[in-house]
Amino acid sequence: MGMYGVPQGVSNPPDPVPSGELEDKGFGGQAPGTMVLVMVFLLAFVVYYFVNWKLLSFLWRIG
């Protein structure tokens, strides 16, 4: 339960991770939600980068 004026991490600190849980865990499959978010970021990056080259091609016409 939260306490007025005190962040949750101080008033109610997170439970410790059970020992041994972190062993044998790698990246693959461990954070699927983050993988989706990272792909959204990558897509935005590609689109923005492409748009900038397109803008440049409007300003500097060749030929």
Added chain:
Amino acid sequence: MNAAFRTCPTTGLKVHAQADALIKANAVVATVALLVGGISAMLVLLTRWQAVHLLNDAWFYRMLTIHGMNMLIFFILFFEMAVLYFASAVILNSRVATPRLAWTAFGLMVAGALLVEWTMFTGRADVLFTSYVPLKAHPVFYLGIILFAVGAIFVVSIFFGTLVVAKRERTYTGSVPLVTFGAATAAIIAVITLGHGAAIYIPTFLWSLDLMHVDPQVYRLVWWGLGHSSQQINVAAMVSIWYLLGALTIGSVVLNEKVSRGAFALYVLFISMASAHHLLVDPGFGSTWKVWNTSYAMYLAVLASMIHGFTVPAGLEVGQRLRGYTKGLFEWLKRAPWSDPGFSSLVLSVIIFGLVGGITGVTFGTEQINIIAHNTLRIPGHFHATVVGGTALAFMGVTYYVIPLIFRKQVAFWPLAKLQPYLFALGMLIFSMAMTFAGSFGVPRRHYDITFAGAPFDVQFDPSVDLVLGIMGVGGLIAGVGGAIYILVTVWSVFLGRPMPEEA
């Protein structure tokens, strides 16, 4: 002997009294600088908002200089000094290596900052943050910066000294925690940065006294070794705070220590070379030099940010999943403590820094694309997303933990404090994106009047620019309200706030 410790009832850490006092002093001065920088920001904003156009030309450039110095140097660096004391003495349960020197350094930094403020407010240094030669300020302006930098280098040295003390006195076992490692990265970059600062500001100080000549191109080259690298101290400190906030708020885990530490090492190795992207349109440097530094070296520093941009949220996700939030892709995110301002600041800081600031910044690092963005509002649109939406927001988030853990006070105006990160992030997002759009229409940065009233030539912008600048103004005002709430909450909590329950 100054080895007076208290034990934090929440974390169990032994907090050295001198570290406690130094963190408080630096945090308070940082907040004062934030206040000065914030007020000047509002005045600059209401002038760049062409429909309002508040200040006259002299005061516009004066306020822009004051805004840049207070936000990018004084607020950020005083806060980082507090971070360095926290990441060394507090996290490692150690005493501060040399408290007297630490207070001398603090005094030097405050004295230097006050000298710079005096020259700026009295119109003796209307040279903007970059103070490009041949724009000449009063010699005291450069002297103030040198004093401030000397103080900062003392603090960095004390940080390294405290690491040695902690190791010798065996106050911790194993490797230093990742947060301390990240802070060490920030400290190493600070050494590089302050070295560049000395290399350029000492000659410029002598130049201001008419004792020597400084070449403008050399100035720009060396100055950006300071100007850009100083912002990379922020990045390393901010990423350290991301890891810290993740652990404090929901008990996130570090997926892989070696990967995260390797990414911090990439910052040290390559971030200074990224300074070259500020010089991509300078005619005095060859394309090979520009392309090597930006399209090769800079991308390795970008890679580091992308690694952290993955490991921080992935650490949150794995931490939540280990505690039972395993349904679907995003239960871990839905069930996160969104009303904890430390957590919301962390997430919003990662999003704004990476998705807005990161993408735009990397794009500018391409030589060909840089030519269409350089000196337009796209540039401040980018760095307000990184430094303000990213770094400042992360610093704000950790403040909500510093208040109870270090100042031993409850956070005042708690409902407002919970709202503050959202308001600030929303404002900065609107502001940065509107700036970016305006810049895409060619609106110049650092420009008093884009109608060019009274100029012998006529420059017309697309009519939509007025609308975009209006949106920028609204976004800036929302962010300003968020910043004002932060200052109100922190100042009230520290000086008038209620003590933590166990100490009441």
